[in-house]
Amino acid sequence: MSSDFYQSFILPYSGIIIKICRAYSNSQEDFEDYYQEVCLQMWRSKDSFSGNSEWSTWIYRLSLNVCLTLLKKEKRKKDQYFVSDALPDEVTENMKVFSDESLNELYSAIKKLSETDRAVILLYLEEKSYQEIAAIMGTNTNNIGVRIKRIKNRLKKILDGKIN
Numbered sequence: 001m002s003s004d005f006y007q008s009f010i011l012p013y014s015g016i017i018i019k020i021c022r023a024y025s026n027s028q029e030d031f032e033d034y035y036q037e038v039c040l041q042m043w044r045s046k047d048s049f050s051g052n053s054e055w056s057t058w059i060y061r062l063s064l065n066v067c068l069t070l071l072k073k074e075k076r077k078k079d080q081y082f083v084s085d086a087l088p089d090e091v092t093e094n095m096k097v098f099s100d101e102s103l104n105e106l107y108s109a110i111k112k113l114s115e116t117d118r119a120v121i122l123l124y125l126e127e128k129s130y131q132e133i134a135a136i137m138g139t140n141t142n143n144i145g146v147r148i149k150r151i152k153n154r155l156k157k158i159l160d161g162k163i164n
Contacts, residue, residue, distance in 0.1 A: 005046070010039050013059045019126065020060070023110055023118050024067035038066045053135065060128075060136045064119050071115065109158040113151060120144065121151050 010017070021034035042062060049058050110118055116137070123133045130144045137144070157163045 005043060006039070009046070009055070010042055013056060016056060016059050016126070017063050019122055020063040020067055020119075022107060023122055024071050024115075026111075034067055034070055037070060038063045041066050057132060057136055060123065064136070068115055068119075105159065109155050112158055113154065117147070117151050117154075120147055121155070124148050124151075 017035060017038050021031050021038060025031040025034050042059065045062065049055070110121060113121065120133060120137060123136060128136070130141045130148075133144045134141045154163070
């Protein structure tokens with residue numbers, strides 16, 4: 001992967017990638033593996049970006065697809081491990097994602113949601129419009145509105161300790 005591509009097209013959007021990878025990983029090591037795999041897949045598939053959507057929308061969709069694929073692989077093979085190389089310093093600082101306790105509680109609650117609901121709430125928390133969320137998720141805007149309301153209610157119950 002060229003340094004120019006990383007600096008120009010991945011690093012400015014690392015926040016998006018970090019949030020999505022965190023929602024689908026269970027440890028710092030898994031998180032770092034997911035992040036690296038997303039970056040690798042972005043580089044490999046950069047030529048397939050058609051420009052029909054925003055670059056950030058494409059990154060969301062690619063990140064979600066990579067994380068969901070990795071999650072499915074983990075479910076099939078519980079003992080599968082990834083070998084990771086050292087990450088660049090500027091990313092490593094942002095990746096100490098498992099140290100803030102209140103944020104950990106929120107992510108813990110989010111992880112109790114279905115894979116699809118996790119993706120929707122992450123996009124909502126990123127303040128994406130219903131139209132953008134629908135485009136990324138491949139559904140319609142009305143469905144997103146109803147789904148977000150249900151997800152919020154479920155998260156509230158989880159955080160209040162009413163459901164596990």
